[in-house]
Amino acid sequence: MTKLKTAILIGTATLALAGCAKKRPAVLPPAPTETPSTAGQTGPGGPIGSGVAPGSDADFQRSVTSNTIHFGLDQYDIDPQARAILDSQAEWLQRNPNVRITIEGHCDERGTREYNLALGDRRANAAKNYLAAKGVSPSRMTTISYGSERPIALGSDEAAYAQNRRAVTIVLG
Template identity: 55%
Template sequence: MNRSLLLAGLAATTLTLGACASKPKQLPPEPGTTTTTTQAPPQTQQPMGPVPGSQADFIASVISDTVNFDTDRYNIDAADQGVLQSQASWLARYPAKRVTIEGHCDERGTRDYNIALGERRANAAKNYLVSLGVDPARVTVVSYGKERPLALGSDEGSWAKNRRAVTVTVN
């Protein structure tokens, strides 16, 4: 019996101490005093979409960053003109931006031949942009020849994807 009484007393003490440990109630302010509350600063909303003027914005804003060519060709056809016109429009919106046009070829032909052909492709795209009013000082060209294929494979589908000029923003 003493043991049961001791356990009951211990439980009552534990409950009483637990109730005392709870957070004290906050009393209202005394009359004549003012209270100030601080609010968290409003969260700034993250911008949606790519950063204006970035490579991601360029990709999202133009028809394509790539102009494709036929075998052993570097002429700008009607489809290429539309792509380059959209690029020129984007460049007009961001006059401080510069671009590099990369010339590429498929795996056929010698390294030297493809470097020269890639340069002619990049220059053809540059010259068309310049004819649309883009300052030539804003456009540089580089030829990678067959060194950076987009598609691996030795078939017409892969070769067609690799015959290209790609515009990349640089600053």
């Protein structure tokens, strides 16, 4: 009797699932194209209809000067070049008030692990404080220090060290 119940249960389940199968449409819709109303127009982040969602990380990457600022050896002060980059980030963040960011602090491989983590934290917070002074709410920003754990350039020369002394702004999805 249990075998009969099991067979009936399996048969019923199979029929129920077969009725849910998705059928392929006879004719596929055309691929999306740029509409004449947005062709050639540009918005604050670039061309309208380019497939990049406003407020996304891709929009941020193409709209700002850079997502990375660099620092001198054992320094965490914001120099004029970093100010220009952070100013463009602040403008984008003000146009996108619901976006949250994380600012990562990084160091080169020289120094102890503890020293580099502390320096990376000071670098990330220097960028955060600058953006806050430009009107970006601190509640939208978090910081993290990776010290020398995530180098962008491998090598033990000044060129690699210079690339690794940085703070990177990441838009949270």
